[in-house]
Amino acid sequence: MSGRILALAGGVGGAKLALGLSFVLPPEALTVAVNTADDFEHLGFSISPDLDTVMYTLAGIANPETGWGRQGESWTVMDALGALGGETWFRLGDKDLATHIERTRRLRAGESLSSVMRDLAARLGVKPALVPMSDDPVRTMVATGQGELAFQDWFVRLQCKPAVTSVRFAGADTARPHPALLDTGGLRGIVVCPSNPFVSVAPILAVPGVRAALVATRAPRIAVTPIVGGQAIKGPAAKMLAELGHDVSALGVARHYKEWVDGFVLDAQDAVLAPAITALGMRVKVADTMMRNDADKRRLAAEVLEFVDELAVSGRHS
Amino acid sequence: MSGRILALAGGVGGAKLALGLSFVLPPEALTVAVNTADDFEHLGFSISPDLDTVMYTLAGIANPETGWGRQGESWTVMDALGALGGETWFRLGDKDLATHIERTRRLRAGESLSSVMRDLAARLGVKPALVPMSDDPVRTMVATGQGELAFQDWFVRLQCKPAVTSVRFAGADTARPHPALLDTGGLRGIVVCPSNPFVSVAPILAVPGVRAALVATRAPRIAVTPIVGGQAIKGPAAKMLAELGHDVSALGVARHYKEWVDGFVLDAQDAVLAPAITALGMRVKVADTMMRNDADKRRLAAEVLEFVDELAVSGRHS
Numbered sequence: 001m002s003g004r005i006l007a008l009a010g011g012v013g014g015a016k017l018a019l020g021l022s023f024v025l026p027p028e029a030l031t032v033a034v035n036t037a038d039d040f041e042h043l044g045f046s047i048s049p050d051l052d053t054v055m056y057t058l059a060g061i062a063n064p065e066t067g068w069g070r071q072g073e074s075w076t077v078m079d080a081l082g083a084l085g086g087e088t089w090f091r092l093g094d095k096d097l098a099t100h101i102e103r104t105r106r107l108r109a110g111e112s113l114s115s116v117m118r119d120l121a122a123r124l125g126v127k128p129a130l131v132p133m134s135d136d137p138v139r140t141m142v143a144t145g146q147g148e149l150a151f152q153d154w155f156v157r158l159q160c161k162p163a164v165t166s167v168r169f170a171g172a173d174t175a176r177p178h179p180a181l182l183d184t185g186g187l188r189g190i191v192v193c194p195s196n197p198f199v200s201v202a203p204i205l206a207v208p209g210v211r212a213a214l215v216a217t218r219a220p221r222i223a224v225t226p227i228v229g230g231q232a233i234k235g236p237a238a239k240m241l242a243e244l245g246h247d248v249s250a251l252g253v254a255r256h257y258k259e260w261v262d263g264f265v266l267d268a269q270d271a272v273l274a275p276a277i278t279a280l281g282m283r284v285k286v287a288d289t290m291m292r293n294d295a296d297k298r299r300l301a302a303e304v305l306e307f308v309d310e311l312a313v314s315g316r317h318s
Numbered sequence: 319m320s321g322r323i324l325a326l327a328g329g330v331g332g333a334k335l336a337l338g339l340s341f342v343l344p345p346e347a348l349t350v351a352v353n354t355a356d357d358f359e360h361l362g363f364s365i366s367p368d369l370d371t372v373m374y375t376l377a378g379i380a381n382p383e384t385g386w387g388r389q390g391e392s393w394t395v396m397d398a399l400g401a402l403g404g405e406t407w408f409r410l411g412d413k414d415l416a417t418h419i420e421r422t423r424r425l426r427a428g429e430s431l432s433s434v435m436r437d438l439a440a441r442l443g444v445k446p447a448l449v450p451m452s453d454d455p456v457r458t459m460v461a462t463g464q465g466e467l468a469f470q471d472w473f474v475r476l477q478c479k480p481a482v483t484s485v486r487f488a489g490a491d492t493a494r495p496h497p498a499l500l501d502t503g504g505l506r507g508i509v510v511c512p513s514n515p516f517v518s519v520a521p522i523l524a525v526p527g528v529r530a531a532l533v534a535t536r537a538p539r540i541a542v543t544p545i546v547g548g549q550a551i552k553g554p555a556a557k558m559l560a561e562l563g564h565d566v567s568a569l570g571v572a573r574h575y576k577e578w579v580d581g582f583v584l585d586a587q588d589a590v591l592a593p594a595i596t597a598l599g600m601r602v603k604v605a606d607t608m609m610r611n612d613a614d615k616r617r618l619a620a621e622v623l624e625f626v627d628e629l630a631v632s633g634r635h636s
Binding site for chain 2: 043044045074076077078079080081083084085086094095096097098099101102104105108119120123124
């Protein structure tokens with residue numbers, strides 16, 4: 001099958017599948033559109049955690065242990081900053097800091113986020129298109145029992161502890177989507193990576209015009225579960241499912257996506273949920289979704305593409 | 319003798335004598351007022367080269383080889399920035415970067431430079447008072463055959479190569495001096511450190527009220543030559559003396575200072591110039607002014623204080 005794959009990604013899980021897709025697709029056949037709603041300003045830097053995680057992962061220089069930042073990282077600046085009484089709750093490695101310094105400098109000079117990221121990604125050897133969901137600021141705000149918190153305050157500083165009652169995306173109503181999210185004409189398929197539905201995928205869909213464009217395309221839309229055995233592989237997705245009143249399961253995720261997703265990739269551990277997800281009107285593919293190594297990523301990506309092409313042939317809602 | 323010593327300093331040479339003075343004076347008896355006219359904004363950071371050189375030197379953590387930055391420095395951020403296509407002509411070490419990050423953050427939050435530096439210096443263990451000449455921005459602009467250049471552009475990027483026709487201090491006419499430069503009542507003496515007369519000492523004097531306050535005090539004012547054997551110990555002072563039409567010698571410096579300085583510390587290598595400097599109306603002390611190690615710094619500082627006290631006893635213009 002020809003045509004482009006448009007992958008929607010947040011951080012670690014999304015980055016892993018995006019890397020798998022980059023293994024099995026030619027670079028021009030893959031666009032990874034990344035959540036920017038957990039971007040923030042910290043220590044004077046414009047920080048884009050999900051974009052950087054995907055960029056470093058596609059460049060083969062991500063830190064496999066932390067899930068963020070660069071491999072072989074050192075912490076000289078943070079240590080010296082701590083000694084000076086500076087804020088160190090958001091850990092920025094020395095190599096990673098160069099990304100923030102250069103991005104911030106160029107954004108202040110008036111360049112767009114997509115232009116900066118295109119260049120940084122190219123310099124790090126990333127071949128597929130890596131695009132922010134928008135060049136305009138969108139910021140996830142988390143309503144909790146302790147009041148509304150900026151995402152990174154909740155996520156990193158408070159370690160996701162305050163229970164979440166709702167989430168909103170400040171700025172989303174006026175943000176302009178990246179053109180790649182509207183250019184759905186020649187798409188082979190749309191792949192929702194195994195990222196957090198509420199704070200990674202939802203912000204992308206909240207940018208005006210994106211959801212409509214993705215729904216209007218004839219290309220199949222499939223989602224890969226971020227929940228396996230009732231747990232998130234990484235991050236607070238399971239906790240948020242519970243706090244926001246959903247089933248803490250792949251079924252809960254599938255219900256959340258059912259309005260616009262045609263196919264759902266379910267982990268083999270959760271195969272028992274397949275009939276319930278099928279009953280939502282989605283096609284289901286059962287696979288080993290755990291991406292422990294590059295071979296896993298390649299295999300899952302190949303299965304995802306196979307599923308996309310099956311849906312294209314059979315009709316999405318058959 | 320009691321009372322405070324007010325030392326005026328630029329970068330390396332000034333820092334060395336300031337360290338010597340800190341060895342022989344109790345902390346409360348030494349205030350080091352530092353040039354900020356070569357401060358600049360770079361990569362989004364507020365950088366204060368002279369303040370940092372003096373701070374690191376007084377803290378015992380200066381890099382003895384470069385004359386700037388911190389000892390045991392690493393360059394991970396700069397290397398990563400270079401790989402991303404960023405600007406690396408002004409080298410910022412990893413530990414040093416923490417200073418710039420923290421200073422910039424606090425200045426943006428509305429804190430004054432003097433307040434930030436007081437805290438950073440205290441955290442690094444600096445005991446004497448270290449004050450910027452002003453909390454307001456003053457910027458040295460160098461007129462050259464290639465047009466007017468910002469100081470660091472000329473000094474670092476162009477390695478002082480373009481010939482200097484004049485120097486001005488943008489912002490100096492409206493800058494407010496640090497109170498320590500006006501509080502000359504109980505001073506034991508004023509020591510002009512062996513710093514560049516044109517771009518380190520002149521900007522301090524250019525801040526409104528400073529020169530008048532220093533001239534009005536009864537305390538002796540002495541200057542230590544930054545030129546030995548017709549050469550600058552460090553930096554472009556000799557080149558600037560020539561290009562600005564002065565004698566490239568300690569005598570040229572003494573002539574430049576004669577209107578307001580009472581005593582001149584001349585290097586033993588230049589002892590032959592002593593009568594000519596005396597003829598300018600200054601008292602002269604011949605000393606070994608080369609500060610190769612801490613013992614040299616301590617010895618020179620002690621001789622400087624002895625000279626100050628001699629002048630106080632004998633009357634400045636005897």
